[in-house]
Amino acid sequence: MLTVSQGWKDRFPGAVVGVLTVNGVTNPKSHAGLDARKRELEDAIRSKYAGMERAELRELERMTVYASYYKKHKKSYHVLLQLESVLQGKPIPSISGLVEANFMAELKNHLLTAAHDGDSLEQPITLDVSTGTEEFMQMTGNRQVLREGDMVISDAQGVMSCIIYGPDRRTKVTPETRNVVYTTYSPAGIGESAVRDHLTDIKENILLFAPNAQVQQLDTYEAG
Numbered sequence: 770m771l772t773v774s775q776g777w778k779d780r781f782p783g784a785v786v787g788v789l790t791v792n793g794v795t796n797p798k799s800h801a802g803l804d805a806r807k808r809e810l811e812d813a814i815r816s817k818y819a820g821m822e823r824a825e826l827r828e829l830e831r832m833t834v835y836a837s838y839y840k841k842h843k844k845s846y847h848v849l850l851q852l853e854s855v856l857q858g859k860p861i862p863s864i865s866g867l868v869e870a871n872f873m874a875e876l877k878n879h880l881l882t883a884a885h886d887g888d889s890l891e892q893p894i895t896l897d898v899s900t901g902t903e904e905f906m907q908m909t910g911n912r913q914v915l916r917e918g919d920m921v922i923s924d925a926q927g928v929m930s931c932i933i934y935g936p937d938r939r940t941k942v943t944p945e946t947r948n949v950v951y952t953t954y955s956p957a958g959i960g961e962s963a964v965r966d967h968l969t970d971i972k973e974n975i976l977l978f979a980p981n982a983q984v985q986q987l988d989t990y991e992a993g
Contacts, residue, residue, distance in 0.1 A: 771922070771952075773990050774897040781920065782993035783957030786896055787964040790887060790986035791975055792948045796867045800978035803869060807861045810873055814855050823853050831879040834958040842916050842933050848875050867942045867949050870974035878967040880953050883922075883929070883936035887948035890940060891925040896990065903928050906938045920954050932956075949975075961989045 771788050818826065826849055827836055835846040855861060855876060863869065871884050901917030905928035913934050915921060921931040930936040932954050942949060951971055955964050968987050975982055 770894070770986075771988070771990055772893050772895045773992075774895060776898045777896050777920065778992040780898045780918070780992075781957065784920070784992045785953075785955040785959065785961050785964045785989055786920070786922075787951075787953040787955070787968050787989045788986055789951040789953075789968040789971055789984070790948070791951075791972065791979075792887070792983050792985050794867060794947055794949050794975060794979045794982045796865050796942060796944050796946045796949075797978050798865055798944070799863055800866055802977040803866060803974065804863075806974065806977065807869065807873060810877060811855055811861060814852065814876065815858075818852070818856050821856065823849070826853055826856075829879065831959055831963075834956050835879070835881065838932065838956045842919065844933055846881075848879055848881060852876055852879070865942070865944065866978045867946060867975065870971050871951060873974055874967055874970040877970060878963065880955055880959065880964065880967045881932060882951050882953040882967070882971070884942050885929055885936065885940040885950045885952070886942050886946045887950045888946075890929070890950065894922065894924045894929070896920070896922050899931060905934075907934060908936060908938050908941060910938060920956075922952055957992075961991055964989050 832849055839846045871882050899915040899919040899921040903915040907913050915931055916933055919931045919933050922929045929940050953964050
């Protein structure tokens with residue numbers, strides 16, 4: 770369960786964070802059913818956004834919400850660039866089932882989500898506002914100090930993820946991951962139902978390659 774600080778509620782009224790926990794998963798390098806769904810998603814993206822340039826994609830409703838958040842921290846929303854890449858004809862990369870299940874949903878719904886190996890987490894898990902003094906190891910292996918005023922989720926050992934710098938290396942999913950946790954960050958302007966639908970899409974992607982997996986949690990937490 771996620772403990773939500775009053776500071777997060779006060780700082781980000783209207784924001785929503787979602788948590789999806791799925792147990793008994795596998796994490797294959799590739800899967801035919803998932804690959805087929807990727808091709809369908811690529812075709813849908815190229816059809817829906819045909820002819821649109823980056824500036825036009827940035828004006829999509831959900832993209833504007835994230836772009837505004839990132840701009841306050843002098844950063845760009847990377848999902849926008851990834852959507853543009855697929856629109857230009859590049860395939861969705863093959864990494865692993867649990868990573869692709871998330872990435873595909875991000876491209877479809879434009880909602881920022883981090884994936885974690887559930888067995889690497891240590892309670893309590895807390896959603897809060899960064900002070901600018903926290904430090905964690907990024908997926909790249911670089912040590913990073915957080916910016917003040919970012920949404921951040923931490924467990925008893927430290928930062929798991931934040932919006933601006935993404936997920937940490939310590940809790941990343943691996944080929945051996947059997948219990949997975951996804952956390953979706955949604956600034957004000959997107960809403961609870963969109964987050965819930967997004968997590969459901971991730972779940973459905975997972976069930977393609979792990980049909981016996983069990984959903985333990987699909988919850989949303991709203992500020993204000």
